[in-house]
Amino acid sequence: MNAVDTIHSAALVRLPARRGVAVWLHRGQTLKLINTHGKQVVDTWAFNPDDLCEAMSMEHSRPFWLKLNPCKGDSLVTNKRRKILTLTQDTSPGVHDTLVAACDPTRYVQLGVVGHHDSCNENLFLALDALGLVAIETPSPLNLFMNVPIHPDGRIEFAAPVSEPGQYVCLTAEMDAIVVLSACPQDITAVNGREPRDVHYCIL
Template sequence: MSAPVHVVPARSGRAVRLAAGAVLDVITPTGDQVVDTWALCPPDLDEHLSMEHTRTALGRLSARPGDALVSNRRRPLLTLLEDTSPGVHDTLIAACDAERYRLLGCVGHHDNCHDNFHRALREIDLAPPSALPAPLNLFMNVPWSQDGELSFEAPPARPGDHVRFRAEVDLVVVLSACPQDVLPVNGRQLTPTEVHYRVTAG
């Protein structure tokens, strides 16, 4: 029997405990939805997936199947096993937060990945770390030009595309269905949608 598929509702987050060797599939049902993704090492969560250390280890801006993603202590935490999407993911952009939306002109509360991260960990009785690590932004399309300019574009992923990771150590993974609806980060319709995930024991 195949493992069940779980839903992260649009604009929200979930924390998932993974034992070493477990396999995690992260799925974008519409192809348009970005998933801010973190991996932290329990119990104290001080060690976490680090984008800057991973870029250094890989020598490039994004991972390819077979690559290990490493922690702030340069230890492999996740191995990318499979990617059915065009392989466009972002490792540069910070998680959206209340201030980000204020700068974009939003007034009042706006759902955001920063709050989703904190809420998701508290829901499984873990205290969030004092500093929010930079996320791995799955399916996020942030092209860069030769002169270093960045732009925020719609994802090129297709409906049902997924990435598959293997946990190399015991982890807590946080997934946030990014609530961005001002820029075309989640597609040109500016409509965030749910994401799916599946965990298979190693």
């Protein structure tokens, strides 16, 4: 039995590589996100469905934790400092990122890409649009499974993820929330091992 088969098939949804999706979570529901093939970063946002100006905020969450990255049991807070999601399970090595902005068209131009390239920023707005919603800006995402080492001299690095196939995280809603996931399309740097992959998720 493989990692995907361990979840009831009727509840499992595939998020294709390079694409995004927005899902509704009611307070108390849990989103289980499976790194099906390993090495795939998933940019993650959460919004108050009654006011999209209130969103999960990395710059507010870091001082709440007094550290750079969440661990099992840590709650993520909004720009109004309210708990919105809690990381309730994490079978990965716990290497995630809260510092780096979502990739966007300008980023790919700077990396030398000519023509259109899928981006997490675009995925965010397309996913919300599918629900008839519009965000006024792109909050900094929780970059699940993203490996951004911080060196002693303060430099950061885009390193290959350390997540393995089938490892997963669970995010439990502390309030009603719209959660947006983007299977990051970055294939220029080492972020996804240069090969974006599908992931799977389900609502528990």
